[in-house]
Amino acid sequence: MSGMGLEDVVENASRRYRTTQSMVVGGLRDAILSGVLVGGQPLRQDEIAEQFGVSRMPVREALRQLEGEGMVSFYPHRGAVVSELSxxxxxxxxxxxxxxxxxxxxxxxxxxxxxxxxxxxxxxxxxxxxxxxxxxxxxxxxxxxxxxxxxxxxxxxxxxxxxxxxxxxxxxxxxxxxxxxxxxxxxxxxxxxxxxxxxxxxxxxxxxxxxxxxxxxxxxxxx
The missing domain is CATH 1.20.120.530 (GntR ligand-binding domain-like)
Incomplete structure (x- = not known):
């Protein structure tokens, strides 16, 4: 929305959040809420880790937390995707x-x-x-x-x-x-x-x- 990309979300998150975990969770949440990441879009842990400049562990934990919030779904053989609301x-x-x-x-x-x-x-x-x-x-x-x-x-x-x-x-x-x-x-x-x-x-x-x-x-x- 408004031309914002994931790079912009990551940059904003790095300024807003103090810890690595909160930065990844908050950044991904912001990206989903703003429509930068849309329903059905795959969330590849290695790519996200590279975008945020972190290891895969905080990304994996962030995705599980967002699953609990209903924003992310996990599927066999597909991994994590942005959830869609029916x-x-x-x-x-x-x-x-x-x-x-x-x-x-x-x-x-x-x-x-x-x-x-x-x-x-x-x-x-x-x-x-x-x-x-x-x-x-x-x-x-x-x-x-x-x-x-x-x-x-x-x-x-x-x-x-x-x-x-x-x-x-x-x-x-x-x-x-x-x-x-x-x-x-x-x-x-x-x-x-x-x-x-x-x-x-x-x-x-x-x-x-x-x-x-x-x-x-x-x-x-x-x-």
């Missing part, structure tokens, strides 16, 4: 997100205070003002959701939920246009207002509908 997988991710995010919000709700609500609103203002929204939507969208869930104090749960957000992000970057972000952002404000009113049932329903609507929008572009 319609069936989108539907499954929607189901997982609805189940786990409503659980997280339910647990967080009694402890959701003015500080978290203010931080969540700050994120929404940042989304409104962001000039490069397509590339930053995933990060800011997750920050909003994670802020509402943070009082639940369930780090493992949030780690699983974040992985589902990440699985959507690269397809959202490629397929959605700016107008597609208007409805989810409106739903964000509605969810925030409902949380402020301490309406748990209303907030859970809005969150569920919000996730399903996002999935439907993505599905319409994948068909």
């Amino acid at each position: 319609q069936e997988e989108v539907l499954e991710i929607i189901e997982i997100r609805v189940a786990l995010e409503t659980m997280a919000l339910r647990k967080a709700f009694p402890l959701l205070g003015e500080e978290e609500l203010r931080l969540a609103e700050d994120v929404l203002r940042s989304i409104d003002e962001e000039e490069n929204l397509v590339s930053r939507w995933g990060e800011l969208n997750w920050r909003f959701h994670a802020t509402l869930f943070s009082p639940a104090d369930r780090p493992r749960l949030l780690s699983i939920v974040k992985a589902q957000h990440t699985a959507f992000e690269r397809y959202i970057r490629v397929h959605l246009v700016l107008s597609d972000y208007e409805n989810p952002q409106r739903e964000h404000y509605e969810l925030l207002d409902t949380c402020r009113r301490k309406d748990l049932d209303g907030a859970l329903q809005l969150l569920s509908t919000h996730i399903q609507n996002t999935g439907k929008t993505l599905l319409s572009h994948l068909r």
Whole structure:
């Protein structure tokens, strides 16, 4: 996207990440999320190691970590490839997100205070003002959701939920246009207002509908 190649991603990663392992994982993740590496593309460990200037071991470990995040798939006789998201997988991710995010919000709700609500609103203002929204939507969208869930104090749960957000992000970057972000952002404000009113049932329903609507929008572009 925007003429960026893997060499550019590697250069950016070498500046952003402190350790070899985090550089390779972060660089490959960035390349997949930005569309530099596309679904179905083979990931040859020796070539990646040469690009990053590292041995094959951190590359192998990075690919396994990205497999756990749903970004990479391993096949017999083919090795690692960038995973592709099918319609069936989108539907499954929607189901997982609805189940786990409503659980997280339910647990967080009694402890959701003015500080978290203010931080969540700050994120929404940042989304409104962001000039490069397509590339930053995933990060800011997750920050909003994670802020509402943070009082639940369930780090493992949030780690699983974040992985589902990440699985959507690269397809959202490629397929959605700016107008597609208007409805989810409106739903964000509605969810925030409902949380402020301490309406748990209303907030859970809005969150569920919000996730399903996002999935439907993505599905319409994948068909």
